Amino acid sequence: MQDFETKLDTRMMHPKDQIILVINRVYYRGLTTTTGGNISMIDGNGDIWVTPAGVDKGSLTREDIMCVKKDGTITGPHKPSSEYPFHRAIYKQRPDIKAVIHAHPPALVSFSIVRTIPDTNVIPQARNVCGPIGYAPYALPGSDALGDSIANVFREGYNAVIMENHGTVVGGSDLKDAYQRFETLEFCGRTIINAKTIGKTQYLDDEEIESFEAQIPVLQPEQEEVVFPSDEREIREEITRIVRRACQQGMMISSYGTVSCRWRDNDFLITPTNVHRWDITREDIVQIRGGRREPGKIPSRSVWLHQEIYKRHPHVNSIILTQSPYLMAFGVTGEKFDVRTIPESWIFLQDVPIVPFGSHFKGKNIIPELISKDTPAVIIENDSVLVTGDQLLQTFDRLEVAEFSAKSLTMATPIGELQPIGDNEVEDLREKFLK
Known part of the structure; x- marks a missing residue:
């Protein structure tokens, strides 16, 4: 098990190290299975770094991470994730997205198999973190058709998508941004499901969420001299x-x-x-x-x-x-x-x-x-x-x-x-x- 408590500093870490850190967070929080889910990043050269196909998520090392070069050349000891086609399709449709996380977290899978999306107005910050949630119709896992289905939804401006009878995929400006969106969306899903077990879920309206956002503190004056x-x-x-x-x-x-x-x-x-x-x-x-x-x-x-x-x-x-x-x-x-x-x-x-x-x-x-x-x-x-x-x-x-x-x-x-x-x-x- 890797140290997934390390600070994720996207300015300094190699894509391999960022991916290892986040896949550990995802796996050890119980948000994906041993061989389920995949993570990728695209770098400034247009090369895509991606988790491998069929390798234990609980024991991945940086040497396991695959690289698909801009010209299609593949480097690394394994095959790239079987879901690589939709990662590539998202990057093609959305140049602003630099990282993608796909997994099968239990709550969001529950939403996918009843073919609905979680309402992020359940907690105030979720709407801003997740944005509107898209929905991609079913297609065969690993197929170009699935890649096209998901990329088409991202092309409409969504950064988080529920995949019909499958799971979820989120994108971000970097891997930190993508992980925060992924984790927050799954939290919303779990909260809603738990709430429905004990009563009727109450949601905030847009005005209430805007009032929350307005609570940016009036900053206290700064200290002239700090002691530690x-x-x-x-x-x-x-x-x-x-x-x-x-x-x-x-x-x-x-x-x-x-x-x-x-x-x-x-x-x-x-x-x-x-x-x-x-x-x-x-x-x-x-x-x-x-x-x-x-x-x-x-x-x-x-x-x-x-x-x-x-x-x-x-x-x-x-x-x-x-x-x-x-x-x-x-x-x-x-x-x-x-x-x-x-x-x-x-x-x-x-x-x-x-x-x-x-x-x-x-x-x-x-x-x-x-x-x-x-x-x-x-x-x-x-x-x-x-x-x-x-x-x-x-x-x-x-x-x-x-x-x-x-x-x-x-x-x-x-x-x-x-x-x-x-x-x-x-x-x-x-x-x-x-x-």
Whole structure:
């Protein structure tokens, strides 16, 4: 298994290394099978680098990656992917696309076999990341007809396409862009499917999404002098590890997720905006000191919310704001996330309220007022879950417990009526574990 936690820097990495890194992310997140799916890139010479046909995706090395030269010459130890024809056709139709990912992620395959597309208005950033979703009619896998079918849809301006009874294919300006689109689209699909299991999916209208996009923060003034003592650097490292871990565990995706940690008094460190979460490094983390930001960096657009929580709640030392597929099923349906069904989960989370979309916008005080020792987490409709804690690892643990609980509740729904414990049992838990 390759190190798929390495930062994807398209400016410096050879196409072979970029492809290996991303195929590892795709495979080890369970988004394709051993020999399923393929990835390609086209370089400035017009040469196409592509995964090989029939080789284990879990053990690919850079030496396995094939190159089809602009003149048609093939170099490498294997045959290029059998789906290479549609990669070539996409690049021919869309010179602006430089990378293509095709795979069979379970949720998007589900949409393909019922012949529909996921509505990306289920979460706010997905429409902008994915764009409109195209649909390609069925053709024989590996055939020129399939290549023509997909390329024709891309020619219409789509960057993400559902392939009828097959899977999905996405393109991007580089491999990082393509992967973010692929991961976000699959997340939308999983969220919608999970939501339909427990209730009726609620979608945002275009005006609500535009209001979300308008929440670009009014930037704090920059610090005149920045200090990086050892305790500050240690927090940067911890935040970076937790973000990578959340991505690896499927509780954060490239396009969304914020982590912050109190440093001293009300000063804190927070993840930036517009940096892919998989690729965050210590240097990307933004220091907020005395209400001023680290020069040259843009913090998460939710920075004001983190700042308000730290000011009001001295017991809170870390915050995670993220999306995970089972918690978001409750977030996009409004169904009650009742952890009283699982006593151990209630000890960690207690009752988790759901607040309306927009409660996290700048100037709203709903969430800072709700957070307390008795309410360490809230779900924001069609947006995210916010979890607080003393230490960052404790906060991440709460997030994991919340997502696992949401998964259990979702899976229980088709097999019977959920049975929570009563108020007396809850008080017994409170008395034993929380006092």
